[in-house]
Amino acid sequence: MKNLTKIVIAGVAFAFAAGMSHAATAAENWENSCASCHGEDGKAQTKLGKKLKVRDYTLAAVQAEMKDDEMLKAILDGYFENGKExxxxxxxxxxxxxxxxxxxxxxxxxx
Ligand code: HEC
Structure with missing residues (x-):
């Protein structure tokens, strides 16, 4: 019986810990998946960003060029130019x- 109590307590503690782990924020996702090319600050001043000629997303002119629905599509389906990914x-x-x-x-x- 004593052991069972221990197991139950451990189970409850585990469920608590799991519930507390939060979903990643957009900033965290950006840092993990996007910053290698786009730069943490969005300026794309990284090795890959320069190589791939990624635009500086902090510039008002670039922000104005981009449309929300196209950005969303690019993130989900990829970004293509002249049929090239x-x-x-x-x-x-x-x-x-x-x-x-x-x-x-x-x-x-x-x-
Ligand atoms: C391997 C390099 C690389 C990674 C990693 C990467 N991108 Fe890109 N991304 C590019 C390139 C190259 C372009 C096209 C050139 C540009 O827009 O400057 C682009 C374009 C975009 C665009 C522009 C779409 C438009 O409508 O003009 C958005 C938005 C974008 N990326 C978001 C993201 C997000 C969000 C992530 C992470 C989930 C990400 N990218 C990860 C290389 C990358």
Missing amino acids: RMKGYKDEYSEQEAKDLVTFIRQLKP
Whole structure:
């Protein structure tokens, strides 16, 4: 009986710990999946960002060029130019809501 109590207590403690682990924020997802090319600050001043000629998303002119629905589509399905894939899609990693949160995150990047 004593052992069973211990197991039950351990189970409850585990459930608590699991419930407390939070869903990753857009900033965390950006850092983990996007910053290697786009830069943590969105300026794309990384080795890959420069190599792939990624635009600086902190610039007002670039922000104005981008449309929210196209950004969302790019994040989920990939970004294509003249039929060539320039960025892969992330729909296997991120839900539509997470992708939308990433669009919001990109929109608040500042120079
Ligand atoms: C391997 C490099 C790489 C990674 C990693 C990467 N991207 Fe991109 N991304 C690009 C390139 C290249 C382009 C096209 C050039 C540009 O827009 O500057 C692009 C374009 C975009 C666009 C522009 C779409 C438009 O409408 O103009 C958005 C938004 C975007 N990426 C978001 C993200 C997000 C969010 C992540 C992480 C989940 C991510 N990218 C990860 C390389 C990358």
